[in-house]
Amino acid sequence: MNTFYTSERHVLLLIALLKAKGIHKVIASPGTTNITFVASLQQDPFFDIYSAADERSAAYMACGLAAESGEPVVLSCTGATASRNYLPGLTEAYYKKLPILAVTSVQSMANVGHIIPQVIDRSVVAKDVARLSVCLPVVKDENDAWACELKVNQALLALKRHGGGPVHINLETFYSRDFSVKQLPEVRVIDRITFHDEFPVLPDGHVAVFVGSHKVWTKDETEALDKFCASHNAVVFCDHTSGYKGKYRFLSALVKAQTYNQPILPEIETLIHIGDVSGDYYTLGISAKQVWRVSEDGELRDTFRKLRYVFEMPESAFFAHYTDSEVGDDSYLALCKKAYEDVYSHIPELPFSNIWMARQLAPCLPENSVLHLGILNTLRSWNFFEIPASVLSYSNVGGFGIDGDMSSLIGASLANPEKLYFGVLGDLAFFYDMNVMGNHHVGRNVRIMLVNNGRGTEFRNYNHMANMFGADADAYMAAAGHYGNKSKDLVKHYAEDLGFEYMSASSKDEFNLVYQRFVTADMTNKPMLFEVFTDSKDESDALLVISTCLKTDKDVKHEKMVETAKKVLGEGYKTVSDIYHKLKS
Ligand SMILES: Cc1ncc(C[n+]2csc(CCOP(=O)(O)OP(=O)(O)O)c2C)c(N)n1
Numbered sequence: 001m002n003t004f005y006t007s008e009r010h011v012l013l014l015i016a017l018l019k020a021k022g023i024h025k026v027i028a029s030p031g032t033t034n035i036t037f038v039a040s041l042q043q044d045p046f047f048d049i050y051s052a053a054d055e056r057s058a059a060y061m062a063c064g065l066a067a068e069s070g071e072p073v074v075l076s077c078t079g080a081t082a083s084r085n086y087l088p089g090l091t092e093a094y095y096k097k098l099p100i101l102a103v104t105s106v107q108s109m110a111n112v113g114h115i116i117p118q119v120i121d122r123s124v125v126a127k128d129v130a131r132l133s134v135c136l137p138v139v140k141d142e143n144d145a146w147a148c149e150l151k152v153n154q155a156l157l158a159l160k161r162h163g164g165g166p167v168h169i170n171l172e173t174f175y176s177r178d179f180s181v182k183q184l185p186e187v188r189v190i191d192r193i194t195f196h197d198e199f200p201v202l203p204d205g206h207v208a209v210f211v212g213s214h215k216v217w218t219k220d221e222t223e224a225l226d227k228f229c230a231s232h233n234a235v236v237f238c239d240h241t242s243g244y245k246g247k248y249r250f251l252s253a254l255v256k257a258q259t260y261n262q263p264i265l266p267e268i269e270t271l272i273h274i275g276d277v278s279g280d281y282y283t284l285g286i287s288a289k290q291v292w293r294v295s296e297d298g299e300l301r302d303t304f305r306k307l308r309y310v311f312e313m314p315e316s317a318f319f320a321h322y323t324d325s326e327v328g329d330d331s332y333l334a335l336c337k338k339a340y341e342d343v344y345s346h347i348p349e350l351p352f353s354n355i356w357m358a359r360q361l362a363p364c365l366p367e368n369s370v371l372h373l374g375i376l377n378t379l380r381s382w383n384f385f386e387i388p389a390s391v392l393s394y395s396n397v398g399g400f401g402i403d404g405d406m407s408s409l410i411g412a413s414l415a416n417p418e419k420l421y422f423g424v425l426g427d428l429a430f431f432y433d434m435n436v437m438g439n440h441h442v443g444r445n446v447r448i449m450l451v452n453n454g455r456g457t458e459f460r461n462y463n464h465m466a467n468m469f470g471a472d473a474d475a476y477m478a479a480a481g482h483y484g485n486k487s488k489d490l491v492k493h494y495a496e497d498l499g500f501e502y503m504s505a506s507s508k509d510e511f512n513l514v515y516q517r518f519v520t521a522d523m524t525n526k527p528m529l530f531e532v533f534t535d536s537k538d539e540s541d542a543l544l545v546i547s548t549c550l551k552t553d554k555d556v557k558h559e560k561m562v563e564t565a566k567k568v569l570g571e572g573y574k575t576v577s578d579i580y581h582k583l584k585s
Pocket of ligand 1: 400
């Protein structure tokens with residue numbers, strides 16, 4: 001036989017990961033859809049393959065083999081009813097917690113449901129035949145390859161997770177006849193570490209912690225992270241949903257947002273990833289050689305696409321394990337702080353906007369108050385500026401809806417009637433959820449700032465995809481002009497009739513006249529609504545200005561050249577070297 005591995009990349013990734021994990025026992029049943037898989041295994045002496053024409057028997061053989069050897073066993077079968085015959089054996093394996101990987105091959109999943117010969121629908125798997133079922137489609141680009149590698153890692157880990165059991169992989173094929181691949185691709189093995197496992201050694205090099213949205217931190221949890229950072233000269237990348245207020249907090253969005261001359265921070269060797277979804281898109285762009293995720297959920301969440309380990313344990317246990325007695329020098333933290341101060345000191349006068357208001361209000365929030373921020377535009381605006389350490393802040397980044405910002409704020413305010421709860425949100429979010437203002441439980445501890453720009457200004461920001469449509473984006477994408485179209489009376493009446501104290505501003509001067517009342521630390525008699533009218537062009541300009549604080553004259557000149565050249569040569573020329581090559585050609 002003069003063939004090697006198949007050219008089907010998803011099959012290669014599966015085989016490479018099986019080898020990386022030392023899984024070599026296979027029981028193969030005859031068929032066509034599994035030829036690319038079986039033929040590739042067959043020519044590799046690493047694999048011990050047994051043949052069983054009867055799939056029912058194959059699955060039971062796998063049970064015996066797995067139980068006796070203590071090793072995982074791979075099953076391979078084709079379409080038609082072949083996989084149905086795995087069910088009795090896999091049921092046995094499920095209740096015995098035997099690590100059997102049932103790989104059921106299939107033509108393109110697109111064929112399911114079209115009365116195509118031999119194609120059955122395997123999308124629903126009985127609860128007690130597999131601990132996990134994944135589908136591996138044909139890989140067409142790097143994104144598919146990433147997803148495939150992740151799913152195979154998940155599947156192989158599930159064989160042993162929580163006591164182990166059978167796992168199902170549905171494997172597509174396009175019947176490639178190319179078996180010329182001599183070398184398997186390099187693959188990323190992801191390991192899950194629990195308390196019972198040996199912990200890997202933290203590599204040399206810079207360590208940083210990224211915190212997505214996070215539950216309220218206890219004092220002990222904060223101390224555990226502080227000690228970890230102290231012993232590794234680490235920093236903690238945060239936004240206003242991270243909740244960590246310890247010594248090593250670095251509110252990173254302002255620095256990471258800089259398009260020009262961004263202060264250089266040390267390359268991160270190991271990024272410790274904790275918390276859940278983050279709305280800080282700037283810091284999500286961070287890169288690291290490898291990521292270690294720590295979460296009690298133990299799931300493979302490859303946000304940064306560099307995941308190497310998942311530690312299924314409480315964060316404080318992880319931090320305690322990796323804390324050495326030696327105390328580091330905090331130089332990384334000093335660099336981050338300096339970077340923030342450098343950028344901050346270069347922020348020029350900003351147009352009247354959410355960002356401008358965030359800059360004024362963030363430091364003035366009363367001690368021990370709570371801040372709720374609308375998603376995307378508002379969260380982004382406020383993430384540029386630090387709030388007092390005693391102020392906890394939140395945003396609905398779990399599902400990123402604009403439908404419940406105020407309800408979440410009101411719900412939170414019920415928990416502590418003696419604390420002040422601030423909410424900042426745009427007009428679409430406000431009008432979506434405005435009925436909650438009439439809920440009779442609303443207390444005087446609630447203060448809402450409505451940034452009314454008459455639309456979802458997010459979609460008019462200079463860097464948003466919808467911006468390419470200019471003012472045409474207003475009609476449907478940004479939903480402009482609804483809800484009274486920035487009426488000066490509508491919200492005032494509604495708020496006042498509901499017993500809110502109402503104030504408004506349409507300029508910096510007007511804002512300066514009233515904002516102190518909005519942030520007074522005193523518990524006033526009524527809840528407050530502060531409506532601020534802004535213009536979406538100013539909103540966008542403010543974002544552009546704050547993202548380009550470090551622009552030099554040279555950058556301005558360069559921009560102008562590119563703009564002029566674009567006019568002459570058309571779009572597609574972004575750099576001076578593009579233009580140079582175009583002019584030369
Ligand atoms: C329920 C729901 N529908 C649609 C969206 C998509 N969306 C994201 S931001 C946004 C605009 C929000 O506008 P606004 O609240 O006025 O805030 P602004 O962008 O003006 O600051 C929309 C519609 C969403 N996140 N949630």
